């Protein structure tokens with residue numbers, strides 16, 4: 016998969032691309048990621064990419080020309096262009112699974128007051144990572160990118176994510192590691208039994224109980 020991230024703040028991505036599972040996925044050539052500064056697509060003096068809103072009001076608005084030029088510089092027939100936007104469709108694991116099948120994603124990050132409305136004509140989808148407003152689309156793009164990359168074949172074992180929260184409309188089962196007794200809090204006996212079938216059933220039940228307790232809405236789907 017190829018991912019192009021269009022942003023005003025490319026340095027924000029340095030950490031995420033240079034650590035842990037994403038770093039390994041890049042090294043293994045499972046994913047190719049480019050961070051593109053749309054300031055380089057501005058023809059204005061000082062490479063300005065924002066301006067004041069028509070009609071007045073506070074904040075600066077990202078202009079269409081540099082953003083669309085940046086999108087068009089990387090877009091092919093196989094690309095899916097996604098706008099990071101609090102007004103977009105709330106992001107869910109199901110969407111991550113769907114996007115993990117794509118060949119090329121272009122993630123567009125807004126900033127300041129947001130985008131000139133006309134940008135919507137040049138994107139395929141709009142994604143919100145939740146009902147709250149962040150300063151920019153960089154953290155949403157990182158969240159979306161991370162959730163997709165971990166699902167790509169060869170990145171992590173399928174076993175490690177197929178029982179994760181949201182994969183079967185339930186939350187994950189509880190997990191424990193050593194020590195077996197921490198300040199009197201004991202690991203459930205069954206996990207020490209070595210009986211794999213009983214452990215499998217217990218986990219299934221626990222996942223259901225966990226979901227009923229914390230996220231009943233998932234079971235109603």
Ligand SMILES: C[S@@+](CC[C@H](N)C(=O)[O-])C[C@H]1O[C@@H](n2cnc3c(N)ncnc32)[C@H](O)[C@@H]1O
Nearest residue numbers: 099100101125126129143144148149151152155
């Ligand atoms: C301060 S926000 C703009 C908010 C906009 N004025 C509004 O109220 O809808 C700046 C940028 O951050 C990104 N952003 C902020 N919150 C987001 C969210 N919940 N999901 C996705 N992107 C978000 C978007 O790219 C947005 O254009």
